Amino acid sequence: MTATARETVLRRVRDALALSDGPEVTVPRGYRTGRSLPDEERLALFVDRLVDYRAQVRTCTAATTAAVLAEVLHTHGARKIGVPPGLDPAWLAGFDGETVTDSAEVPAPSLDALDGVVTGSAVSCAETGTIFLDGAAADQGRRALTLVPDLHVCVVELSSVRTGVPEAVAQLTPEHPITLISGPSATSDIELERVEGVHGPRTLAVVIRTDR
Amino acid sequence: MSSPTGPATQGTFLGMPAVPPRSPYGTGHLRGERSFPRAAHDELGNEQLRRNLGKATHSIRAKRLAVTGELPDWEQLRDTGSAIKTDTMNRLPELLEQLERKVTERGGTVHWARDGVEANEIVTRLVRETGSDEILKVKSMATQEIGLNEHLASQGIAALETDLAELIVQLADDRPSHILVPAIHRNREEIREIFLRHIPGVDPALDADPARLAAAARAFLREKFMTTKVAVSGANFGIAETGTLAVVESEGNGRMCLTLPEMLITVMGIEKVLPRFQDLEVFLQLLPRSSTGERMNPYTSLWTGVTPGDGPQEFHLVLLDNGRTAALADRIGRAALNCIRCSACLNVCPVYERTGGHAYGSTYPGPIGAVLTPQLAGMHGAKNDPNSSLPYASSLCGACFDACPVKIDIPSLLVELRHQHTEQSGTTAEKLAMKAAAAVMKRPGLFTAAQKAAGLGRVPAGRDGTLSRLPPPLNGWSDSRDTPAPPKQTFRSWFASAEGAAAMRAAAEEGARHTDDAPHTDDAPQEES
Ligand code: SF4
Numbered sequence: 001m002t003a004t005a006r007e008t009v010l011r012r013v014r015d016a017l018a019l020s021d022g023p024e025v026t027v028p029r030g031y032r033t034g035r036s037l038p039d040e041e042r043l044a045l046f047v048d049r050l051v052d053y054r055a056q057v058r059t060c061t062a063a064t065t066a067a068v069l070a071e072v073l074h075t076h077g078a079r080k081i082g083v084p085p086g087l088d089p090a091w092l093a094g095f096d097g098e099t100v101t102d103s104a105e106v107p108a109p110s111l112d113a114l115d116g117v118v119t120g121s122a123v124s125c126a127e128t129g130t131i132f133l134d135g136a137a138a139d140q141g142r143r144a145l146t147l148v149p150d151l152h153v154c155v156v157e158l159s160s161v162r163t164g165v166p167e168a169v170a171q172l173t174p175e176h177p178i179t180l181i182s183g184p185s186a187t188s189d190i191e192l193e194r195v196e197g198v199h200g201p202r203t204l205a206v207v208i209r210t211d212r
Numbered sequence: 213m214s215s216p217t218g219p220a221t222q223g224t225f226l227g228m229p230a231v232p233p234r235s236p237y238g239t240g241h242l243r244g245e246r247s248f249p250r251a252a253h254d255e256l257g258n259e260q261l262r263r264n265l266g267k268a269t270h271s272i273r274a275k276r277l278a279v280t281g282e283l284p285d286w287e288q289l290r291d292t293g294s295a296i297k298t299d300t301m302n303r304l305p306e307l308l309e310q311l312e313r314k315v316t317e318r319g320g321t322v323h324w325a326r327d328g329v330e331a332n333e334i335v336t337r338l339v340r341e342t343g344s345d346e347i348l349k350v351k352s353m354a355t356q357e358i359g360l361n362e363h364l365a366s367q368g369i370a371a372l373e374t375d376l377a378e379l380i381v382q383l384a385d386d387r388p389s390h391i392l393v394p395a396i397h398r399n400r401e402e403i404r405e406i407f408l409r410h411i412p413g414v415d416p417a418l419d420a421d422p423a424r425l426a427a428a429a430r431a432f433l434r435e436k437f438m439t440t441k442v443a444v445s446g447a448n449f450g451i452a453e454t455g456t457l458a459v460v461e462s463e464g465n466g467r468m469c470l471t472l473p474e475m476l477i478t479v480m481g482i483e484k485v486l487p488r489f490q491d492l493e494v495f496l497q498l499l500p501r502s503s504t505g506e507r508m509n510p511y512t513s514l515w516t517g518v519t520p521g522d523g524p525q526e527f528h529l530v531l532l533d534n535g536r537t538a539a540l541a542d543r544i545g546r547a548a549l550n551c552i553r554c555s556a557c558l559n560v561c562p563v564y565e566r567t568g569g570h571a572y573g574s575t576y577p578g579p580i581g582a583v584l585t586p587q588l589a590g591m592h593g594a595k596n597d598p599n600s601s602l603p604y605a606s607s608l609c610g611a612c613f614d615a616c617p618v619k620i621d622i623p624s625l626l627v628e629l630r631h632q633h634t635e636q637s638g639t640t641a642e643k644l645a646m647k648a649a650a651a652v653m654k655r656p657g658l659f660t661a662a663q664k665a666a667g668l669g670r671v672p673a674g675r676d677g678t679l680s681r682l683p684p685p686l687n688g689w690s691d692s693r694d695t696p697a698p699p700k701q702t703f704r705s706w707f708a709s710a711e712g713a714a715a716m717r718a719a720a721e722e723g724a725r726h727t728d729d730a731p732h733t734d735d736a737p738q739e740e741s
Binding site for chain 1: 272
């Protein structure tokens with residue numbers, strides 16, 4: 001009987017290790033972990049990084065969320081927006097356009113007809129200006145929803161913003177579909193000149209809630 | 213414990229390790245048609261290429277230094293990254309089995325491919341079973357290495373690249389010249405021409421503004437994203453602990469391909485596995501900062517098997533050997549497998565900067581390509597194998613080692629590879645190195661200037677305070693005399709001094725006289741003379 005590719009590759013790996021033994025290592029973890037910064041510093045750092053990536057940033061409180069979201073959507077001329085099924089309806093109380101609740105049954109190409117999308121977020125990293133979306137969370141929705149429309153308005157709770165990458169990664173549920181977003185879609189493929197919005201949303205607007 | 217093996221190994225004792233095979237000769241893109249000096253010489257005629265490259269590498273270099281300098285724990289992250297990769301290689305069998313188990317538990321299917329031919333067949337069969345004759349591609353080194361697109365085309369399946377640069381390269385029927393920015397050798401006017409000629413229905417008034425060129429690609433690809441049923445990607449990381457795959461990108465074409473089609477096929481080299489989910493916290497800091505000089509790339513997708521109601525409902529992972537186990541069996545190759553393909557070493561290399569990626573003849577160009585390619589595909593696959601010239605495609609200035617986020621000591625590996633090659637071919641390393649240097653730098657004076665600029669910091673002075681051995685290509689000179697060096701000075705600072713520069717110049721001039729002075733016109737392969 002001939003060996004399967006699986007058996008062969010695994011045997012080759014074992015043979016290779018027998019022929020050249022690498023140094024035993026213990027992985028040092030001397031880099032920074034478990035950092036925390038006071039709210040104000042974290043917010044300032046996060047905003048600085050988001051702006052550097054040409055995301056548009058607004059802050060609000062629980063009380064002003066609806067008004068700020070309505071204003072952001074209005075500024076971008078968004079009349080028809082998609083939302084994940086678990087998004088807090090109170091957030092959109094000030095929006096007078098059409099709201100379409102997404103579900104797995106909606107064919108992805110039809111998302112192209114939306115002017116924009118509003119979602120929550122799972123966790124963020126201040127130091128890199130990165131927002132993590134958890135596709136299994138009811139207020140963030142499936143991955144296609146935040147990808148196909150041209151405008152993504154993302155609501156971030158300041159309490160969910162972590163200082164660095166290790167602190168943020170530790171909050172994730174690995175098995176969920178996760179998307180890390182740092183600014184809008186961008187390319188530098190033509191003479192290294194940065195162009196925003198190739199295939200993902202051309203505009204990322206981040207609304208940071210400083211309280212709940 | 214050993215299972216019965218194929219006919220080729222019958223007769224060996226069970227359990228006796230056999231040297232794993234290299235990537236088979238004549239398949240895929242791990243070997244050019246001409247030796248490096250010869251190819252480099254032709255590329256040097258391309259002024260446009262050199263201007264674009266110079267601009268690109270310098271600007272990425274500056275950005276990279278700025279964002280790595282921002283992290284006070286950068287060196288610790290490099291140490292951790294390096295140790296995680298070394299640990300991974302040590303435990304590769306168990307990690308691969310764990311990855312397979314986790315992906316399978318989560319509704320994915322895992323395939324194993326001994327080489328590129330087998331991987332291509334697996335992908336072709338999976339695509340056929342869907343009834344589709346077109347697929348979308350996410351930029352991936354592994355699928356380039358095995359020549360997947362060409363194979364699919366020969367089977368009547370059209371594979372469309374969706375990364376903007378890869379699309380430009382594909383439409384122009386060209387080859388990528390940089391790991392990260394594959395179309396860096398093209399300028400905007402050329403790209404406009406390519407789009408006008410090859411994108412169906414493109415606006416004939418399209419101008420050469422990068423934003424409008426990108427918009428034209430967006431419009432062309434959007435419809436494809438919405439209608440194509442199968443996508444093929446590579447993977448930056450595969451997490452054994454959880455079965456999670458990761459793709460790091462900028463444009464969103466990756467997200468489109470990973471999310472919208474019904475079936476996703478991911479081809480991943482077996483060295484890309486990482487032990488723990490937590491390890492991402494290290495590599496998500498090392499990779500973007502080293503690669504594009506950004507704090508984080510715009511998009512990273514993480515997925516684990518199949519998620520009902522979200523993304524492709526069928527997921528296949530193809531684990532690719534194709535010479536990786538041969539590399540693993542060798543000390544040099546094993547170190548080279550730690551590479552996370554960030555391309556930082558390309559951007560700091562004075563040789564790459566002058567020749568561009570095509571001269572290396574392989575999917576993997578630049579300093580790491582010069583090590584990895586011969587390890588995956590061998591240096592003696594043919595008479596005058598072009599790969600045997602790759603270890604000489606370097607000035608050994610050490611900049612690549614300093615830049616590498618996982619601390620691969622590329623210069624030392626190149627020196628060892630040169631040694632392996634000359635032992636087998638019976639010729640001298642310095643002669644070949646000077647040929648390569650002369651071809652790349654045209655005049656030896658330029659070569660020494662490049663070395664000086666980059667800083668040659670790799671040779672300690674001997675106990676008597678002299679440098680009795682310079683690294684190749686300069687050791688032909690130092691073999692016959694001792695180079696005085698003040699004992700308290702590092703080689704680097706000695707090298708930067710007027711005295712050091714003069715000594716180097718003399719060495720290079722002398723070396724050039726030893727190279728038959730014919731690196732530019734000799735059509736025959738130049739090694740093995
Ligand atoms: S060898 Fe190091 S610097 Fe070069 S591409 Fe690989 S990881 Fe990056």
